[in-house]
Amino acid sequence: MKAAERDTCEECCIHPQAICLAKAAMLEDNTIQDLSEMFKILGDPTRIRILHALTKGEMCVCDITEALGMNQSAVSHQLRTLRNARLVKFRREGKIAWYSLDDDHVISLMCQGLEHISHTDRG
Incomplete structure (x- = not known):
């Protein structure tokens, strides 16, 4: 493999300013866990x-x-998971269970994901 194609550093070179900025912006562990769980749910x-x-x-x-x-059982199971993750909400009207997206953030997540995968320039 050519050196230009390797995805690791060929020599150790630490950049203190970059490390300091990354550490200062690091998310809390519980935030990372919550975000990871949300992406797992969106991974289905x-x-x-x-x-x-x-x-x-x-x-x-x-x-x-x-x-x-x-079938309704399979959909209900997935809707329960989405509801527990606060991605959808539901309301009951008599014997009918109505579902909708929890808020506009869910649409934003979907749109941003679609925009990201539709990039033709992957360079």
Whole structure:
């Protein structure tokens, strides 16, 4: 492998200013854990499909199951996980359970993720 293609330093060279800035901006451990958990939850294709469907507006569980072509039990399980992570919220209207995105931050996460993966210039 050519030296220019290696992804590690060829010699040890410490940059104190960069280290100091990184340490000063370091997140608290509990914040890192919470963020990691949120990304784990977003790492499931079914949950992404549900969230994307909900970007179009509030839907009942029956509508979500039909839109995704899944059974209600599987969708309900994923919705419970999303609700526990505060990514979706629900309300009951009689016998109907309606779901929507918890807030605009969820849409922002989805949009930023889509924008990031759509970059054609990966240089």
